[in-house]
Every structure is written in structure tokens, then in C-alpha cells.
Amino acid sequence: MSVVPAEVLPGGALAADETSGRAPAALGPRARLWPSLCAVYRAQLSRARVARIPLLFVATFQSIGIMILMRGVVDGGAEAQAVVAGSSVLVVAFVALNLLAQYFGQLRASGGLDHYATLPVPPAAVVLGAAGAYASFTVPGTVVTAVTGCLLFGLPMTHLWILVAVIPLAGAALAGLGAALGLLAPRPELATLLGQLGMSAALLLGVLPADRMPEVVRFARDLLPSTYGVEAFARTFGEAPAWGFVLGDLAVCAVVGVVSLAVATWAYRRAAVR
Amino acid sequence: MCAVRGLTKTYPAVRGRRGAPGTPALRATDDVRLDIAQGEIFGLLGPNGAGKTTLVRQLTGLMRPDSGSVEILGHDIVCHPERAARILAYLGQESSALDELTVSLAAETTGRLRGLDARRARAERDAVLDELGLAPIAGRPLKKLSGGQRRLACFASALVGERPLLVLDEPTTGMDPVARRAVWSAVDRRRAERGTTVLLVTHNVIEAETVLDRVAVLDRGRVIACDTPSGLKERVAxxxxxxxxxxxxxxxxxxxxxxxxxxxxxxxxxxxxxxxxxxxxxxxxxxxxxxxxxxxxxxxxxxPSLEDVYLALGGAAQKGLVKA
The missing domain is CATH 3.30.70 (Alpha-Beta Plaits)
Incomplete structure (x- = not known):
């Protein structure tokens, strides 16, 4: 089986306890935050090549399907704007919240976190790298959904550039939430369930026009971070968008993103060492 | 190089729920004492559930012991578990963190996360993949490989970014003889050239007899014997x-x-x-x-083989060890 003889090496390697009374040996290098974040991000991004369909396409099909359904119900105007914005941000919720929660839940349950925990890498690098990659997976789907929506409902595409801000900020907020849920859930099935619920909430509260809903649901809608991404995006379809409100909504996303990513990093630390 | 004293870990009892019986508290490692010298290939042998993996998780800083101390190269791993990652490379039983990466990217990323700069990580990746004969499948995702090849790819990741201590949890599971030989010659080369120490978890008796310098036999969380394989066999000569x-x-x-x-x-x-x-x-x-x-x-x-030694020492599991 082995070509290695099991005899003692020359040089008295097996001499008795030789560590006693010696200075501690030099430690290997620590991986710095930025390079290791880039390495994790690149590795996670490459997973899209293997799992292309679930990571990139499923969410898009779902959102386009919803818009086609809603076309029979909604007749242009503010409601159409809400539907298109909601469906676009739903792609972000599906991938960054739901799929990332599932990914971290499974990684934690299967012992895959041990791999990272036995490398000298800052916890923030693992969480931010994975969250960044999942936010990136949402880019093609969100853009395709937004453009398709504009064509379906005849909305102007003048301000679609706002997606450059909406995707990363809503992505950060929802990916942070997804990562935290996945890492905190005691069992992987729970992580999956929480991710699904989060996405369903984003679907129901984001896509359906708000003014037809009861007070309680509207309050729940205000609690969901994806709502602010939807609102910011929907405002830009108007004749003269209120940029102040757009910025305000995006700022909420940014704050939620920072907080939820910090919680996710804390959860990762907690999950890695038991 | 590695000294373990009085290491104890008890998993708490789980209360039974409706339809699911509870389990009593389980002492997974019980007052374990070990000394591993530099350049040694040291084995932990025991049947499933003997506490091998729990012990290794405490040595690698992944789990906090209830009591006891672990000192590796002069560093206290119980107080500073984060230092373990900078002293040792760990090959666990699970590959789920690397499954969807290609062999090449898995090795390179692991090297980067071990603190290598991009150029060093790529150079070491190429050297290790060539050494283990993985170059022809470097572009394939781990998920699509056979069990043995996947294991070998994970082993390659463990070697990128050199560490003085390698902790390998059943590294050759599912491997064919060619892959096994690649693993053991890679281990031996590092030991001869750099004095690398290896802590190997195994339940394979034949492998334990052929590659280990010394072996600790574990049974229900306790070290019931620790000696060279031939020394252990003399006990039942x-x-x-x-x-x-x-x-x-x-x-x-x-x-x-x-x-x-x-x-x-x-x-x-x-x-x-x-x-x-x-x-x-x-x-x-x-x-x-x-x-x-x-x-x-x-x-x-x-x-007699090491299995007979295990039985003669009063090992609880009568058929726990693999002879293959």
C-alpha cells in the first residue's frame, strides 16, 4: 500500500518531548482581509459555471413569469412600475437571500465550514466573499427582468442605470440577511425554510401594489429590506423622479446591508468553533 | 512538537422527544494524553465512534475541550484556537466547501487563504498537482470526480501553503492503490525534506501497520495503548x-x-x-x-495484526476495524 517504511528518521526525530523549554515556533502567515476576500469571491463566482441554471436562470424565469401573469391584472401607471421593480428585486431576493441561506445552511451542517475555519482567514472575508458572489449572480437576471418588464408594460428605460446602485445595495442587505439566517439556523432544513419564507415575503410584499393591502401587511412591508430596493427602483420610472427619496431608500438598504453582514460575520464565527 | 494533556470532552445528553429516544451524555474524549515528536507519522487508530475525529477537532482548534491542554510547537491551542490555522493544515472528511470548484481553483484558493500571495499560490498549486498526478484533471470540478480522485484533490489543497504539521482525517478513503501511493510518497517527501509531522486518523489496520511510526489506539474516548506498530504487536506476540x-x-x-x-x-x-x-x-x-x-x-x-492488539487490549467494538 505504501512505499514508505515506517522506521524512525535519522537525527533522533523521535527523541522525547522536545518542545519543553523552547520558545514557541513562528506562526505561518495570516491571510489578509482584502486578498482573501477576493480569493473567496473568485472561487464562489466560479461555482456559477457548475451550477449555472439554479444560480442564474431559475430566478429570472420566475420573475418574468410573474410579470406576464400580472399583465392581465395591472393596467399601467404606478402599479405597473411597482410590478416591474418588484419582480426585478425579487431576483435579488431569490438568489442572495434564499440560495445563500441554503448554501450556508448546508455548508454548516455538512462540516464544510471546517475547511475555512482551519485556514487563517478573517471571518469577514468568507462571509463578504460569498455574499458578494451571490449578489453578483443576481446581475444578469435582474437586468434581463427589468428590461423585459419595461418592454411588457411600456415603461421608459431612461433611468435603468439606477440598477447599478440598486443591485449592490439591495444585494448586500439581502445577502447579509441570507448568510445570517443560513449560519444561525440550527438545522439545514430550517435555513432552507427561512430562506424560502424571506423570498416569499419579498414576492408578496414587493410585487403586489401596496395601496390595496391592509395596514398590518403594509407594516410588514416596511420591515422588509427588499421593499426599499423596490421603492427606489420604482420611483425612477416616473416623469420627474424624486431623487432625494431614491437616495433615502438606498441608504436604508445600505444600513441594513452593513448591519446584516456584521451579524452574519458574527454568526460565522459562532458556527465555525463549537 | 505536540503535547496533549488530560483532554476531555463530553457531549451533553439529548432529551428524548416524542418518537425519538434521548441519548445519554457521551464522553467523546476522556483524559487523553499524547506526545507527538517532530517528523513523526503518528496515527490514531480505533473503530467508528471511538473519538478519533472529536480528538482531532480539539487539536485543530475547531472544538473547545471541557478541560485539558493542547500545545503545538509551543502554542496553547485551547486558549488561542485561531493559531492552529497558522501551524497546521487539516484535511477533514468533508469536501463540501470545495465541491463545486475545479481541482486547480480549489488548490489555489486554499493556498491564498493560507496567506500565500497570488504568484506563490499558483506556483505551489502547479507543483502539488504535478506531484500527485492531478494535472490532467485540474480543470474539472471536484463534484464530477470519483470519490478517490476527489479525496486526492482535497489532499492537494491541504498541501498548498506548507505547514509543519499535517492533520489528515482518513485521507485515503476510497482511493485506488496508485492514489494511495501518491499520498504516502508526498507525505514522506515532506517529512524527509522539511521534517513535517503528520497526525493521521485511520481505522484501516493494514495502512496503520505500514505507514505509521507510532500509533495511539483509541477506545471509547480513551487512549488504551500508544507505541510503535511492532511494539504493540509484541504485546500479543x-x-x-x-x-x-x-x-x-x-x-x-x-x-x-x-x-x-x-x-x-x-x-x-x-x-x-x-x-x-x-x-x-x-x-x-x-x-x-x-x-x-x-x-x-x-x-x-x-x-497477530493491530486488530488483534486492539481486541487483546479490551477494545469494546468487536468488529470495528477495517482490514483492507
Whole structure:
């Protein structure tokens, strides 16, 4: 089986306890935050090549399907704007919240976190790298959904550039939430369930026009971070968008993103060492 | 280089719920004491559930012990578990963190996360993949590889970004002989050139006998023996293992055979006996002549292996160790 003889090496390697009374040996290098974040991000991004369909396409099909359904119900105007914005941000919720929660839940349950925990890498690098990659997976789907929506409902595409801000900020907020849920859930099935619920909430509260809903649901809608991404995006379809409100909504996303990513990093630390 | 004293970890009892019985508290490692010298290939041998992986997780800083100390190269791992990652490379049993990456990217990313800069990580990745013969499949995702190849790819990741201590949890599971040889020669090269120390978890007796310098035998969380494989075997040198394989069932109507039944370890049609050489000769003479012979399918006589050592030391699991 082995070509290695099991005899003692020359040089008295097996001499008795030789560590006693010696200075501690030099430690290997620590991986710095930025390079290791880039390495994790690149590795996670490459997973899209293997799992292309679930990571990139499923969410898009779902959102386009919803818009086609809603076309029979909604007749242009503010409601159409809400539907298109909601469906676009739903792609972000599906991938960054739901799929990332599932990914971290499974990684934690299967012992895959041990791999990272036995490398000298800052916890923030693992969480931010994975969250960044999942936010990136949402880019093609969100853009395709937004453009398709504009064509379906005849909305102007003048301000679609706002997606450059909406995707990363809503992505950060929802990916942070997804990562935290996945890492905190005691069992992987729970992580999956929480991710699904989060996405369903984003679907129901984001896509359906708000003014037809009861007070309680509207309050729940205000609690969901994806709502602010939807609102910011929907405002830009108007004749003269209120940029102040757009910025305000995006700022909420940014704050939620920072907080939820910090919680996710804390959860990762907690999950890695038991 | 690595000193473990009084290491104890108890998993708390789980209360039963409706339909699911509770489990009592389990002492997974019980007052474990080990000393591993530099350049040694040290093995932890024991059946499933003996506490090998729990022990290793405490040595790698993945789990906090309830009490006891772990010192590796002068660093206290219980107080500073984060230092373990900068001293050792760990190959766990799970590959789920790397499954969807290509072999090449898995090795490179691991090297980067071990603190190498991009150029070094790529150079070491290429060297390790060539050394282990993984270059032809470097572009394929781990998920699409066979179990043995995937294991070898994970082993490659563990080698990128050199560490003075390698902790390998059943590294050769599922590997073909060529891959196993690649693993052991890579380990041996590092030991000869850099004095790398290896802590190996195994439940494979043959592998333990051929590659280990010293082995600690674990049983229900306790180290029940620690010596060189040959030193351990000397403890049962006075005994011979006799295996009898019956055609259909043991001929218990023969009084000599019936008398042996109490001392035999039965598994199906196979009886395993550990006997003094003199006794073994008598048993063989009995079963190869007379009425018993008609019922005998096959028999073997063998010198003791580490499995016999384990059983002689009072190991609880009677059939826990793998002989392959």
C-alpha cells in the first residue's frame, strides 16, 4: 500500500518531548482581509459555471413569469412600475437571500465550514466573499427582468442605470440577511425554510401594489429590506423622479446591508468553533 | 512538537422527544494524553465512534475541550484556537466547501487563504498537482470526480501553503492503490525534506501497520495503548490467530468444536480465535481430521495484526476495524 517504511528518521526525530523549554515556533502567515476576500469571491463566482441554471436562470424565469401573469391584472401607471421593480428585486431576493441561506445552511451542517475555519482567514472575508458572489449572480437576471418588464408594460428605460446602485445595495442587505439566517439556523432544513419564507415575503410584499393591502401587511412591508430596493427602483420610472427619496431608500438598504453582514460575520464565527 | 494533556470532552445528553429516544451524555474524549515528536507519522487508530475525529477537532482548534491542554510547537491551542490555522493544515472528511470548484481553483484558493500571495499560490498549486498526478484533471470540478480522485484533490489543497504539521482525517478513503501511493510518497517527501509531522486518523489496520511510526489506539474516548506498530504487536506476540470458515454451520456435535465456541468470535460462518501456538496446532489438527473436517470450508493461521492488539487490549467494538 505504501512505499514508505515506517522506521524512525535519522537525527533522533523521535527523541522525547522536545518542545519543553523552547520558545514557541513562528506562526505561518495570516491571510489578509482584502486578498482573501477576493480569493473567496473568485472561487464562489466560479461555482456559477457548475451550477449555472439554479444560480442564474431559475430566478429570472420566475420573475418574468410573474410579470406576464400580472399583465392581465395591472393596467399601467404606478402599479405597473411597482410590478416591474418588484419582480426585478425579487431576483435579488431569490438568489442572495434564499440560495445563500441554503448554501450556508448546508455548508454548516455538512462540516464544510471546517475547511475555512482551519485556514487563517478573517471571518469577514468568507462571509463578504460569498455574499458578494451571490449578489453578483443576481446581475444578469435582474437586468434581463427589468428590461423585459419595461418592454411588457411600456415603461421608459431612461433611468435603468439606477440598477447599478440598486443591485449592490439591495444585494448586500439581502445577502447579509441570507448568510445570517443560513449560519444561525440550527438545522439545514430550517435555513432552507427561512430562506424560502424571506423570498416569499419579498414576492408578496414587493410585487403586489401596496395601496390595496391592509395596514398590518403594509407594516410588514416596511420591515422588509427588499421593499426599499423596490421603492427606489420604482420611483425612477416616473416623469420627474424624486431623487432625494431614491437616495433615502438606498441608504436604508445600505444600513441594513452593513448591519446584516456584521451579524452574519458574527454568526460565522459562532458556527465555525463549537 | 505536540503535547496533549488530560483532554476531555463530553457531549451533553439529548432529551428524548416524542418518537425519538434521548441519548445519554457521551464522553467523546476522556483524559487523553499524547506526545507527538517532530517528523513523526503518528496515527490514531480505533473503530467508528471511538473519538478519533472529536480528538482531532480539539487539536485543530475547531472544538473547545471541557478541560485539558493542547500545545503545538509551543502554542496553547485551547486558549488561542485561531493559531492552529497558522501551524497546521487539516484535511477533514468533508469536501463540501470545495465541491463545486475545479481541482486547480480549489488548490489555489486554499493556498491564498493560507496567506500565500497570488504568484506563490499558483506556483505551489502547479507543483502539488504535478506531484500527485492531478494535472490532467485540474480543470474539472471536484463534484464530477470519483470519490478517490476527489479525496486526492482535497489532499492537494491541504498541501498548498506548507505547514509543519499535517492533520489528515482518513485521507485515503476510497482511493485506488496508485492514489494511495501518491499520498504516502508526498507525505514522506515532506517529512524527509522539511521534517513535517503528520497526525493521521485511520481505522484501516493494514495502512496503520505500514505507514505509521507510532500509533495511539483509541477506545471509547480513551487512549488504551500508544507505541510503535511492532511494539504493540509484541504485546500479543505469544498468540496466533486462527480463522475457521464453516461450510454451513459449525459442527457443534463434535465435542472439541463445541468446547471452542465460547472463545471464538463468530461472524456468520466465520470463527476467529486467538490462541497460544500450541493450542492453535491442536485446534488445526482437530478440525482438519475427523468429523469436523467435513463441515470445514477453509481455515487460516496468521501472526497477530493491530486488530488483534486492539481486541487483546479490551477494545469494546468487536468488529470495528477495517482490514483492507
Amino acid at each position: 505469544g498468540e496466533v490467530r486462527v480463522e475457521l470458515l464453516w461450510r454451513e454451520r459449525a459442527p457443534l456435535e463434535v465435542p472439541e468444536v463445541a468446547a471452542l465456541q465460547d472463545r471464538a468470535l463468530e461472524s456468520g460462518r466465520r470463527w476467529t480465535l486467538r490462541l497460544a501456538p500450541e493450542e492453535a496446532r491442536t485446534v488445526v489438527a482437530t478440525v482438519t481430521g475427523g468429523a469436523a473436517f467435513a463441515a470445514l470450508d477453509d481455515f487460516t493461521l496468521a501472526t
